[in-house]
Amino acid sequence: MAQKVALVTGGMGGIGTAICKGLAQAGFKVATTYSTPGKHEGWLEKMRAEGFDIFAVQCDVTSFDSCVEAAGKIKQALGAVSVLVNNAGITKDGRFQKMDKTAWDAVMSTNLDSVFNVTRQVIDDMCELGFGRVINISSINGQKGQFGQTNYSAAKAGMHGFTMALAQEVAKKGVTVNTISPGYIATEMVMAVKEEVRNQIIAGIPVGRLGHPEEIAALVAFIASDAAGFMTGANVAMNGGQHTC
Ligand code: CAA
Ligand code: NAP
Numbered sequence: 001m002a003q004k005v006a007l008v009t010g011g012m013g014g015i016g017t018a019i020c021k022g023l024a025q026a027g028f029k030v031a032t033t034y035s036t037p038g039k040h041e042g043w044l045e046k047m048r049a050e051g052f053d054i055f056a057v058q059c060d061v062t063s064f065d066s067c068v069e070a071a072g073k074i075k076q077a078l079g080a081v082s083v084l085v086n087n088a089g090i091t092k093d094g095r096f097q098k099m100d101k102t103a104w105d106a107v108m109s110t111n112l113d114s115v116f117n118v119t120r121q122v123i124d125d126m127c128e129l130g131f132g133r134v135i136n137i138s139s140i141n142g143q144k145g146q147f148g149q150t151n152y153s154a155a156k157a158g159m160h161g162f163t164m165a166l167a168q169e170v171a172k173k174g175v176t177v178n179t180i181s182p183g184y185i186a187t188e189m190v191m192a193v194k195e196e197v198r199n200q201i202i203a204g205i206p207v208g209r210l211g212h213p214e215e216i217a218a219l220v221a222f223i224a225s226d227a228a229g230f231m232t233g234a235n236v237a238m239n240g241g242q243h244t245c
Contacts, residue, residue, distance in 0.1 A: 005080065005081045006029070008033075009085065010035075011033065012039055013088075013187060014185065015216050029055070032057075034056060034057075034058060035060045057070045061117055066117075071118070080128075084126075084132075086118060089114075090189075091192070092107050092151060095147075108151060115159055127170060127175060132175030133176055134178070135220055136177070138156040138182075140181050140237065142157040156181075160235050176223070177232055177233065178236065181239070183237070183238065184201055185211040185216060205242050207240035
């Protein structure tokens with residue numbers, strides 16, 4: 001059987017790298033995006049050294065046109081995408097009363113508009129193939145809200161609204177749409193939080209540690225697999241027991 005193609009946005013970040021490797025190990029041809037010019041060179045070299053052959057294209061997920069162009073290159077190089085992981089994301093934390101429009105817009109467009117911009121490029125092929133997996137990387141903070149994250153919490157909650165609606169539209173075509181809501185995972189995004197605040201957050205995680213990117217990647221690989229065909233419209237939490245709802 002032909003190898004299926006998986007696309008991971010923001011695949012050169014902490015969680016994205018683990019997802020790219022996990023999907024490659026699960027037998028997918030993997031494509032990823034980067035937005036920072038030049039970022040791909042060292043990363044691809046490192047991946048090759050570890051035995052991973054990953055296709056990378058530059059793409060700004062906040063731009064619909066950039067996503068059209070990137071998706072075209074991926075299809076030409078690898079074939080139609082049947083697994084999409086909407087993983088690219090940013091934070092711009094600050095109390096709402098101090099938050100400016102730039103911080104709001106940047107987080108909404110990178111974390112939520114991106115889901116439309118990228119998914120729109122691949123959904124028709126998934127429906128035609130009769131197999132597809134859209135996996136949206138949301139956050140615990142989209143489920144419970146977080147002090148200093150009105151923008152991020154709104155965008156991440158919005159991702160799951162998208163998941164539940166699209167899941168219903170494409171269910172009969174063999175395409176599933178699911179959300180993963182990770183808790184705090186040890187990547188640069190969390191390391192950017194002030195140490196004192198971060199330590200307080202870690203103290204509130206019942207398991208007593210940050211999550212590992214590989215733990216999220218293992219869940220992505222399951223949802224991407226044939227075995228997960230009956231799972232759609234779901235929001236799966238993996239947060240070290242930090243449930244609040
Ligand atoms: N709950 C209640 N009050 C809080 C608070 C909290 N969690 N954090 C700060 N405050 C209060 C302070 O006690 C202080 O009160 P007083 O003025 O009465 O003394 C006031 O808020 C300080 O306000 P500032 O605007 O000056 O706050 P700051 O600049 O010191 O910090 C912040 C604000 C940057 C948002 C900081 O609180 C912070 O970093 N919070 C963590 C945000 C967070 O969890 N980000 C996650 C990033 S990783 C990620 O997002 C991945 C994922 O999906 C999990
Ligand atoms: P990260 O290491 O900072 O990676 C984020 C990735 O997003 C980077 O590869 C970055 O690529 C990409 N990106 C940012 N802006 C982009 C844009 N405009 N266009 C294209 N790509 C862009 O963060 P991470 O921790 O791995 O987070 C990955 C995802 O998991 C995010 O959606 C995040 O919100 C979510 N999440 C993280 C945690 C956590 O605790 N770490 C918890 C829950 C959810 P460039 O550098 O090339 O722009």
